[in-house]
Amino acid sequence: MLLDDKMTAWLKAEVIECTPGFCKLEMVTRSEMANGFGIIHGSITFALADSAIAFAANAHGRHAVSLNTSIRHLEPVKIGDTLVAEAIVTTLKHRIVNVDSVILNQSGVRVADVRAMGYRKKEEW
Numbered sequence: 005m006l007l008d009d010k011m012t013a014w015l016k017a018e019v020i021e022c023t024p025g026f027c028k029l030e031m032v033t034r035s036e037m038a039n040g041f042g043i044i045h046g047s048i049t050f051a052l053a054d055s056a057i058a059f060a061a062n063a064h065g066r067h068a069v070s071l072n073t074s075i076r077h078l079e080p081v082k083i084g085d086t087l088v089a090e091a092i093v094t095t096l097k098h099r100i101v102n103v104d105s106v107i108l109n110q111s112g113v114r115v116a117d118v119r120a121m122g123y124r125k126k127e128e129w
Contacts (some may be wrong), residue, residue, distance in 0.1 A: 009055065011051055011055065012029075012051075012055040015031050015048070015051060015052060015055070016031055016032070016034075017029045017030065017031040017052055017055060017089075018030050018031065019059070020088070022059050022060070022063060023063065024063040024064050024065075024093075025060055025063065025064065025092065025093035025096070026060055026063075026090075026091065026092050026093070027056040027057075027059040027060040027063070027089075027090070027091045028056065028088065028089070028090045028091075029052060029055060029056045029059075029088070029089045030086065030087065030088045030089075031052055031086070031087055032084065032085070032086050032087075033048065033081060033082070033083055033084060033085045033086075033087065034083065035083050037083070038083055042083070043080045043081060043082060043083075044080075044081035044082065044083065044085070046075070046077050046116075048081070049075070049077065049081055049087065049107055049115060049116045050073075050075050050116075050118065052087055052089045052107060053075065053089045053091065053105040053107055053116065053118040054070070054073065054118070054120075055089070056089040056090065056091035056105055057070075057073070057091045057103045057105050057118065057120045057122075058070075059091070060091040060092060060093050060103055061091075061093060061101045061103050061120075061122050061124075062129065064093075064096060064101075064124075065128050065129050066124045066125060066126070066127065066128055066129070067124070067125040067127040067128070067129065068101050068122040068123065068124045068125070069122055069123055069125065070120055070121075070122050070123075071121045071122055071123050072120070072121045073118060073119070073120040073121075074118065074119050074120075075116055075117070075118045076116060076117050076118075077115070077116050078114055078115055078116055078117070079109070079113055079114070079115040079116075080115075081109065081115050085109045085110060085115075086109065086110040087107055087108070087109060087115070088107070088108045088109075089105055089106070089107045090105060090106055090108075091103050091104070091105040091118075092104055092105075097124075098124070099123060099124050100121065100122070100123065100124065101121070101122045101123075101124055102119075102120070102121050102122075103119075103120045103121075103122065104117070104118070104119055104120075105117065105118040105119075105120070106118075
């Protein structure tokens with residue numbers, strides 16, 4: 005899955021740890037990720053968390069797709085910040101998977117958190 009993930013590759017996110025039900029990714033923000041206010045666009049934080057969530061949810065061997073995902077932006081992210089997204093599966097049912105993610109900066113400050121619900125398809129990896 006990671007090998008074909010163009011978005012995670014564009015983010016230059018590194019997999020720190022990935023096990024069934026857990027994933028930790030790290031990336032450094034770049035100037036082309038900034039919005040008009042000179043801070044990192046919220047979609048970048050969301051994309052990093054979304055990738056961690058996808059890897060955690062799909063590591064159980066069945067194809068999982070997002071049904072609903074929400075983010076709370078808690079602190080601004082600056083150009084050059086190192087972000088770490090940790091995602092953990094909180095509920096795993098036959099068809100539904102729930103995943104929570106927290107995104108921290110290099111100082112350990114929580115910059116965002118994300119909650120996702122996914123649908124587990126029949127297809128296996």
